[in-house]
Structures are given as structure tokens and as C-alpha cells.
Amino acid sequence: MTIWSVLQTAKRFQSTCASPERHICGSRVRLHAVDPRLNGEPVRPHKERVVMYATLMVYLDPFADNAHLLHITADLAERLDASVLGVSACRLVGVDYDVGGIPGGVVDVGHGELIEAMEAARQAALAVFQGSGRHIECEWRSILHPGPLEASVIRQTRSADLVIASANYRESLTRGTPYLNIGDLVMQSGRPVLIIPPAITEFKARKILVGWKDTREARRAVADALPLLQMAERVVLVQIANKKDIEQAEHGVADVVSWLKRHQVPAQGMTLAEHGRNGPQLAEVAMTEGIDLIVAGAYGHSRFRQWVLGGVTHNLLLYGDLSALVSH
Numbered sequence: 001m002t003i004w005s006v007l008q009t010a011k012r013f014q015s016t017c018a019s020p021e022r023h024i025c026g027s028r029v030r031l032h033a034v035d036p037r038l039n040g041e042p043v044r045p046h047k048e049r050v051v052m053y054a055t056l057m058v059y060l061d062p063f064a065d066n067a068h069l070l071h072i073t074a075d076l077a078e079r080l081d082a083s084v085l086g087v088s089a090c091r092l093v094g095v096d097y098d099v100g101g102i103p104g105g106v107v108d109v110g111h112g113e114l115i116e117a118m119e120a121a122r123q124a125a126l127a128v129f130q131g132s133g134r135h136i137e138c139e140w141r142s143i144l145h146p147g148p149l150e151a152s153v154i155r156q157t158r159s160a161d162l163v164i165a166s167a168n169y170r171e172s173l174t175r176g177t178p179y180l181n182i183g184d185l186v187m188q189s190g191r192p193v194l195i196i197p198p199a200i201t202e203f204k205a206r207k208i209l210v211g212w213k214d215t216r217e218a219r220r221a222v223a224d225a226l227p228l229l230q231m232a233e234r235v236v237l238v239q240i241a242n243k244k245d246i247e248q249a250e251h252g253v254a255d256v257v258s259w260l261k262r263h264q265v266p267a268q269g270m271t272l273a274e275h276g277r278n279g280p281q282l283a284e285v286a287m288t289e290g291i292d293l294i295v296a297g298a299y300g301h302s303r304f305r306q307w308v309l310g311g312v313t314h315n316l317l318l319y320g321d322l323s324a325l326v327s328h
Contacts, residue, residue, distance in 0.1 A: 052227045057085040057160030057191075059153060059180060060125065062117035065198075069166050070128040072196055072203040074136060076164070077129075080227065083137035084129055087156050088121040089180060090114040092146040111144075118142040150184040157189040162224075164194045186298045192224035192327040199321055204292040208232045211282055212239040214252050217297025221327035222256065225295045226263060228325065235260065235267040236289055240274045240281055286322060298328040 058073040060066045077084050092111065122140050129136040143152045157163050167182050186193045196203070205228050212218055222229075229235050237256055241249035253269035260267035274281065286294060 052080050053082050053161040055085055055160045055162075056080070056082050057087060057157055057163045058125075059163065059165040059185070060086060060088045060121045061166070061180065062088045062090055062114070062121045064166070066121065066124060066166075068198065068201045069164065069196055070125055071201065073164050074128050074134060076203055077136045078134065079231070082161075083139070084125075085156065085159055086122065086125045086129075086138060086140045087143065087153060088118045088141075089143035089145065089149045089153050090118060091149055092144060114144060115142075118144070149180045150188070153180055154185060154189050157185075157191045160191060162194060163189060163191050164196065166196045166198055186326050187328050190328075192221070192325055195324045195326060197321065197323065200323060203323060205231065205323070206233045207289060207291050208235045208293045208295060209282070209286050209289065209291040210235065210237040211294060211296040212237050212253060212256060213297065214239075214249075215297060215299075217299055217328055219297075221295050221297045221325070222260070224327045225325050226265070228293070229260065229265045229267070229295070230263065232266065234289075235265055236270055236285070236291070237267055238270045238272065238282065238285055240272050240278045243273045246271060246273060291322060294322055294324045296324060296326055298326045 056073060056077055058069060060069065073084060076082070092114070119142075122142065125140065126138065128134070129138040141156055143149070143156075145152045163185065165180075165182055165185060182193070182195060186195075208225075208229060210218075210222055210225075210229075212222075237253055237260070239249045239253050250269075250271045253271050257267045257269040270285070272281065272285070282294075285291075
């Protein structure tokens with residue numbers, strides 16, 4: 001190759017690099033090569049909001065009135081532009097039988113009724129998600145299982161960003177019953193769970209209270225709730241601490257509030273000296289502040305499978321007028 005050809009090649013290369021246009025897969029892409037620093041402008045990275053919940057999973061008890069849960073899920077799916085995974089589950093119940101004194105086996109009692117109940121739940125879900133001008137992308141899964149329902153339902157949460165459920169009965173907060181144990185759903189799913197009390201018919205989440213403790217569970221809950229926190233008008237982060245720990249708690253709350261504000265969350269902090277049980281104290285703050293939703297970490301005992309929320313009592317989840325987003 002001659003020196004002349006080398007110079008010509010270099011010139012063509014330089015000309016190509018200076019060109020403001022490129023062709024990629026047949027499409028013309030215009031590149032802007034103006035560096036803002038050349039004009040004395042500061043370089044600020046573009047801030048995006050966190051990825052919203054793309055898929056909501058709603059669990060429907062086939063023998064409960066799920067109207068409030070369906071309408072809340074549909075409203076939230078529209079606000080978040082999310083798809084919905086509907087799940088309903090029944091536990092098979094068997095009885096021993098024998099013929100002429102000869103031991104027989106086990107027959108399923110009410111198998112057809114269980115199938116019908118889950119189909120009715122599916123039809124009700126589709127009517128809400130696809131009716132009244134709504135066109136929410138929806139997938140449905142029915143589960144019929146001879147044993148406890150928790151493992152089968154929890155497996156479905158792998159397809160969702162947020163799980164929505166209702167504690168319809170006190171038994172649904174304990175183990176060893178035919179109902180889905182919401183406690184196990186919270187503790188084992190690895191997903192945030194939005195628990196809607198049966199009395200709530202509209203999900204607002206304009207004013208949110210975060211029950212804060214400087215623990216892994218609370219940090220996880222706040223991070224999991226970010227999409228909802230960003231949509232709120234006001235977020236109050238509350239820590240209840242011993243009097244001797246108030247100063248340290250104030251510093252921690254201030255750190256979390258600053259972090260939330262960097263995520264465009266309208267947050268403010270509140271630190272209170274504890275007196276008595278934290279649950280009633282937190283409920284008093286929620287009432288005073290006009291709170292719609294509580295965000296809290298869930299704490300459990302691995303041996304006894306017990307679980308409690310950060311200041312949120314089971315009575316609040318069953319009979320209260322506040323929803324709770326909990327995470328473990």
C-alpha cells in the first residue's frame with residue numbers, strides 16, 4: 001500500500017466519524033455530537049423513575065366475595081399500566097369409605113363444587129378486567145390441591161411484581177386451616193404483598209405511612225413499595241423508639257427521607273418516643289395523618305412460622321380501613 005492510499009483511507013475514516021448520521025439495519029439514526037460542556041452547560045444524567053410493577057398477581061378465595069379486590073386490582077393495573085395474573089385455589093377434602101366392611105379408599109367430597117367455585121371466580125375476574133371499557137391483559141390459573149394451598153400458590157408469585165390478597169377470615173392469618181395462609185404468602189413468596197381488608201372498596205394510597213425500623217425487612221419493604229410511594233401525595237416515615245435511642249433514630253429516619261426524595265418521593269420523617277405497644281401508637285398516627293396505606297416489614301420466627309408486621313396488627317388487616325403493603 002502506498003503512502004497516498006494510506007492518507008486517502010485515513011481521510012475517508014475521519015470524514016465518516018464526523019458525519020452526524022449513521023445507518024443501522026437500514027434505519028437512519030441521527031447522532032448529536034455537540035458536547036454540552038463546550039457551551040459551559042453542566043452535564044446532568046437523565047433521571048428515570050424506578051421500573052413500575054409490570055405484573056400484578058391477585059389471589060381470589062373462590063368462596064369469598066371478591067368484588068372489592070377485583071375492582072381495586074383493576075384500578076391499580078390501569079394506573080400502573082400493568083397486566084394481571086389471577087389465581088384461585090381450592091383444597092381437596094377427602095373421606096374414608098368402605099363397602100361391606102372391606103376397607104376402601106378416599107373419595108373427594110365436593111370436587112365438582114370446587115371446580116364450579118373457581119370457574120365462577122375466573123368469570124368474575126374477566127368481567128371486571130375486560131368489561132366496562134377496560135382492556136387489561138389478564139392471565140388466569142386455577143389450582144386444585146389435596147394438601148395445604150400455600151406452596152402451590154406461592155409458586156405462582158414468581159410471575160408477579162406485586163401480590164394482592166385479602167385476609168377474609170381470621171383463619172387466613174394462621175396455619176393448619178383450609179384457607180390460604182396470608183402469613184406464609186408474605187414470609188415465603190419473596191414478593192411484596194398488598195393486603196386489602198374486606199371493608200375497603202377503593203384503593204387510594206395518596207397518603208402513605210411507612211412503619212420504619214432500621215432492619216433488613218423494613219428496608220426491603222420501602223424499596224418494594226417505591227412505585228406506590230412515587231405516586232403518593234404525601235409519605236410519612238415513622239419510627240417509634242426508646243427515649244434513649246431517639247437521637248440515633250432521628251439520624252436514621254433523616255437518611256431514609258433523603259434517599260426517598262432522591263427517588264422523587266414526597267417524604268417527611270417523624271420520630272416518636274414509645275409508650276406502650278407500638279401497634280396502637282402507629283394506628284393513632286395513621287388516624288391523625290389521614291393515612292390510606294401502611295408500608296411495613298414483616299418479621300417471622302422460622303421455628304414456629306409466626307409472623308408479625310412492623311406495628312401493624314392482625315386486627316387492622318382483618319377489620320380495619322387501611323391497606324398494608326408488607327414485605328419480608
